[in-house]
Amino acid sequence: MDEPYLLFTYTDGLGSVPPIVDQFMTANFDLCKGIIVSGNRNFGHAFFGRAGDLLAAQYGIPLIEKVEMRGTPANYEAITDYYYSIWKEASI
Template identity: 55%
Template sequence: MIVFASRTGNVRSVVSKLGVESIEISEGLLLDESYLLITYTDGLGDVPEKVTRFLEQNKEFCKGVVVSGNSNFGHTVFGGAGEKIAATYDVPLVRKLDLRGYQADYDAIQMFYEMRVLG
């Protein structure tokens, strides 16, 4: 399962290219299976609030995080949400995407998904 948050459509587009079962974060979502989290970055390198609320209720099943950001924000905050989630919940930061990313990103995400989420 891929769980995602998308505000302006970039993450949604990435998820659609992966061809994997997915669900968008909504208030009160509770999961009972392993998942890969894909989120955008908000503020100045911040985790979107709805993602934080989701993780607080579902952290035990999170196997890794993929983050989308915009490298124009500068390297200190680019994709900062992914770094914070990886550190706080002790999960791997699988990939940092600039906006919608590239084919090489999708290949790496799919490989991680098969080995560490399904596997």
């Protein structure tokens, strides 16, 4: 990555970071401004979207939102608000 971005990752087995995302972040964490994670509550509260918790803690990057299935209007609003807080001049 050569410009700031938001990471949107899924969560893998037992609440882990997908290996390909792990590799990507090792190389690109410095320009990552926020993390959004998808997951499924069927895996239990401790594991839901845990890839986002782990990456946020490892790199000190804000975890913006955890999203399940299609997400909610509240997810959309939180992500949009954060996007504009970072890229004030940008428009979607």
